[in-house]
Amino acid sequence: MxxxxxxxxxxxxxxxxxxxxxxxxxxxxxxxxxxxxxxxxxxxxxxxxxxxxxxxxxxxxxxxxxxxxxxIFPDHDDTLERAEAVLSAAPDHENPIDTVCRGIKEVMKMYAASPAVSVERYKLTREVPALREREIASVARYERLFTRYLLAQFDESSHNGDEPLLAEVAASAVVTAHNHVLRRWLRRDGQGDVEAELDHAFAIVRRTFGTVPALAGRTPVPAAVASSHGEVLVTVARTDAPLSEVMRTIERALHGG
Missing domain, CATH: 1.10.10.60 (Homeodomain-like)
Structure with a gap:
């Protein structure tokens, strides 16, 4: 052979x-x-x-x-990576709550990039329970990401056992605020200034969680001190502090709050 x-x-x-x-x-x-x-x-x-x-x-x-x-959710994996990149590149001086707010904005950008598609997808998820469950699972991934990030920002000297709860509640608040604005925008067929609405919602979250003592807030809270004669008001704030927070601090000082 x-x-x-x-x-x-x-x-x-x-x-x-x-x-x-x-x-x-x-x-x-x-x-x-x-x-x-x-x-x-x-x-x-x-x-x-x-x-x-x-x-x-x-x-x-x-x-x-x-x-x-x-x-019908093709962009969530990539958007999650972009949100994680925002957290990883956060400047040292930024308040962690502000960082998380910037991270979740990547999700809004994803929806706002194709309003017509986003509206149709929203309608489908309302009609089909299986799609709604898939959407909820996607939202949970963002919440877990933000919770882990916030938990890592706690000051070691402030541990009192409530850190996991505070981190989870704060992360959930940011995601809930985002989703509330997003749903309203989708119900209007993608019309309106969704970015301005989102900033307003985030301002409410910051007022509630932005100064939580246990969080390693990197941006000092603005301070305002009035003289005893009521003639001079001195305000100290970082240049990157939210204007709304600065104005609230001034108003409290003027009214003796």
Missing amino acids: QYVPCMAQPVKSVRPQSSTQRLKMRRQLAAAAMELFATRGYAATTVDDIAAAAGVARRTFFRHFRSKEEA
């Missing part, structure tokens, strides 16, 4: 998708899923239907999403 030598065939390497390509494909699949959910109904739509509508194979779908419920 003769053996015929065979030339080894080179193995083709599969180039990994760039983050841009990955996000583009996820959005393509999400658009197909939303269209099918709206026209056929959620229950009647399968993963194979979504993949076919997007012009890709079933295995491609599962490289990007674990289920059809996930398919």
Whole structure:
């Protein structure tokens, strides 16, 4: 018996998708899923239907999403990474509550980038319990991220056992304020100055949690002292302190509060 030598065939390497390509494909699949959910109904739509509508194979779908419920939330993974990057790059002087507020703004930017899509997605999540549950799970990921961040900001000398509670409640307050504004904006079909509304909501959260003693607040609270003769008011504040907080401090000092 003769053996015929065979030339080894080179193995083709599969180039990994760039983050841009990955996000583009996820959005393509999400658009197909939303269209099918709206026209056929959620229950009647399968993963194979979504993949076919997007012009890709079933295995491609599962490289990007674990289920059809996930398919209409293509940006949350990337947005979570951007929010985490905001926390990691926070300046030393910034109050942790302000940092978390800036982090959750990445979520609002995601929705505001495509108002029409966001409104349609909101309508779908209201109609389909499985999608609503998936949305709640996504929100919980942000809350966990912010809770861990705030917990790490506590001053070691202020431990009194309430740190986990304070961190979780404060993180939840920021996320709840964001979601309250977001829902109102979506119910108005994405109309209105959502950024201004969000800043107003965050101001309320800051008044409640921004000066919690246990948190390692890096931005000193503005101080205002009036003279005993009522003639002079001296105010000391950082240049990056929120103007609303400075004005409230001045008002309290003027009225002897």
